[in-house]
Amino acid sequence: MTTNQKTPGYTGDIAAQHNDPLQEYSAENQEIIFSAEQHSIWADLFAGIHQPYLMEHLCREYKDGLGLLELDPHHIPTVAHLNDRITPRTGWHIERTVVRYTLADDWYKKFAQRIFLITDYLRTRDQMEFTPEPDMFHDIFGHLPFLTQAFYARIEDKFAPAYMNATQDEREVIKRLAWYSTEFGLIVQDNRFKVFGAGIISGRKELTRTIMEFYRLGRDNVIDYSRPIFPQLTAHFQASKTNLHRIIDGVNALHQKGQMSSADEGWNVVLSLYKNLGIKQDGMFGGEVIIAPFDIETIARIPKTVYAFNPMLFVCESLDQMDELLDSYLKPIAARE
Ligand SMILES: [Fe+2]
Numbered sequence: 074m075t076t077n078q079k080t081p082g083y084t085g086d087i088a089a090q091h092n093d094p095l096q097e098y099s100a101e102n103q104e105i106i107f108s109a110e111q112h113s114i115w116a117d118l119f120a121g122i123h124q125p126y127l128m129e130h131l132c133r134e135y136k137d138g139l140g141l142l143e144l145d146p147h148h149i150p151t152v153a154h155l156n157d158r159i160t161p162r163t164g165w166h167i168e169r170t171v172v173r174y175t176l177a178d179d180w181y182k183k184f185a186q187r188i189f190l191i192t193d194y195l196r197t198r199d200q201m202e203f204t205p206e207p208d209m210f211h212d213i214f215g216h217l218p219f220l221t222q223a224f225y226a227r228i229e230d231k232f233a234p235a236y237m238n239a240t241q242d243e244r245e246v247i248k249r250l251a252w253y254s255t256e257f258g259l260i261v262q263d264n265r266f267k268v269f270g271a272g273i274i275s276g277r278k279e280l281t282r283t284i285m286e287f288y289r290l291g292r293d294n295v296i297d298y299s300r301p302i303f304p305q306l307t308a309h310f311q312a313s314k315t316n317l318h319r320i321i322d323g324v325n326a327l328h329q330k331g332q333m334s335s336a337d338e339g340w341n342v343v344l345s346l347y348k349n350l351g352i353k354q355d356g357m358f359g360g361e362v363i364i365a366p367f368d369i370e371t372i373a374r375i376p377k378t379v380y381a382f383n384p385m386l387f388v389c390e391s392l393d394q395m396d397e398l399l400d401s402y403l404k405p406i407a408a409r410e
Contacts, residue, residue, distance in 0.1 A: 098169040098193070103152040105169070111195050116147045118201065118210045121277045130284045131274060132260055132267040134225065134392070138218030149195070149209070155217060163226035165189055167217065185233035189220060202278045215271030216255070224392055228255065228399065235403035243406060246373045250402060253372050254395055259283070259364065259388040261303050266290075266364070266388060269395075273386075283386065286360045293359050303366070303390045309357045310365045316352050317365060317385070318374060323350055324384055325376040343384045362386055367395065369402055 107115075122128075123146065128136065142158050144150055155167045168183070170190040183190050191212040196204040204211070219225035236247050256272040266287045273279045290296040296305050310317070323346045344361070347354050357363055363385040365371065372387060389395035 097171050103169045105193060107149050107195075110198075112148050114195060114198055114201070115149045115210060118196075118275075118277075119144070119146045119214065121201070122214070122274070122280065127277075127280055127284065130266075130268055130280075130287065132262055132269050134222050135218050135269070135274065138221040138225075141221040142218050144214070150213065152191070155191075155213065159217065159220050162221045163223055165220050165226055165229075167191055167220075169193055181233045181236040184229065185237060187226075187230070189216065189229070191217075203276070207272070207275075211271060211275040215275030219255075219271070224396075225255075228392075228396065231399050231403045231407075234407035238409050239406050247403065247406075249372050249375055250369070250399060253367065253387045254389075254399065257383055257386055258367070258395065259386055260392060260395065261388060261390050264298065264302055266302070269389075269392075270386075279383070282362060286362050286364060289360045290357075290364070293355070295356055295359065303388070306357075306364065306388060307366050310368070313357055314371070316350070316358070317363065317371065319350055320346055320352070320358075320363070320384065321371070321375055328376075364388060366390075367398055369398060 152167055152169055159165055165187045168188050168190055171193060180190060192209050194208045196208045232251055236244055239247055257270040259266050260269045268274055268283060273283050291298050296302050327342055347358060352358055365385055365387055367387040367389045
């Protein structure tokens with residue numbers, strides 16, 4: 074396929090970038106010529122996560138999709154490569170965009186047309202562990218393997234029709250439901266916690282922290298992996314729900330005082346909150362992240378200012394359960410006249 078190719082216009086400096094809609098990529102002009110340095114950043118990010126001891130904690134569907142996507146570990150793929158492997162399988166299309174994530178409404182409008190936007194931004198080398206906003210590595214490596222899978226296309230299909238029909242308050246809840254499922258969700262497979270969310274998969278630091286918590290839960294006898302794990306997690310959650318909600322409120326209060334500036338410090342903030350709130354640092358509160366069942370009431374309670382920071386992650390017992398739980402909130406809104 075011949076396309077007019079663009080030279081990279083993006084420097085990695087988000088603050089300095091002026092988002093000009095006139096610069097938007099057209100249908101015929103989707104590809105970027107990346108520099109050798111950008112390909113090498115991609116290769117290092119890819120190699121950092123594509124390790125057997127990390128991959129074994131990712132859900133089955135992700136690994137199947139990654140195989141189907143045939144990503145080159147050393148080169149950023151073209152949009153054409155991605156569409157050739159995704160569109161015939163699920164009908165979704167990938168489009169390059171200059172639009173940033175903060176503009177959720179634009180994103181959902183495209184979602185409604187089964188178009189998944191990928192940014193033209195790639196983190197720089199000093200942002201390997203933490204990127205201030207999702208970049209194309211997150212979009213491609215984290216999300217797109219799933220878009221070869223019919224069930225994921227079905228899950229992504231749910232959000233836009235509800236979002237377009239929702240009130241402003243409901244839109245905030247919908248964004249959090251998406252955040253704690255497709256971005257930061259966990260599921261149970263083979264009686265183990267597995268990573269589902271693209272935000273965890275595409276971030277080595279998030280991923281290793283999450284996996285450490287899986288092990289910590291076993292080590293501290295919170296979860297006995299020789300017995301069904303989801304009922305155990307549910308029992309811990311029911312017993313700790315009040316404290317969990319106090320933590321959510323506490324994180325929000327700190328956030329509003331400006332005492333949380335990055336994801337990295339966020340984990341420490343939670344630890345100090347335990348002290349201030351008199352919550353004993355054991356059981357499900359014994360690690361650096363709290364893992365709880367996907368409870369819509371709890372997720373909806375997470376304030377707007379906090380949901381982009383992850384003191385807690387939510388687990389569905391299966392992908393079917395995720396399907397049902399999301400439907401229970403989204404379907405009535407989507408069906409509204
Ligand atoms: Fe994402």
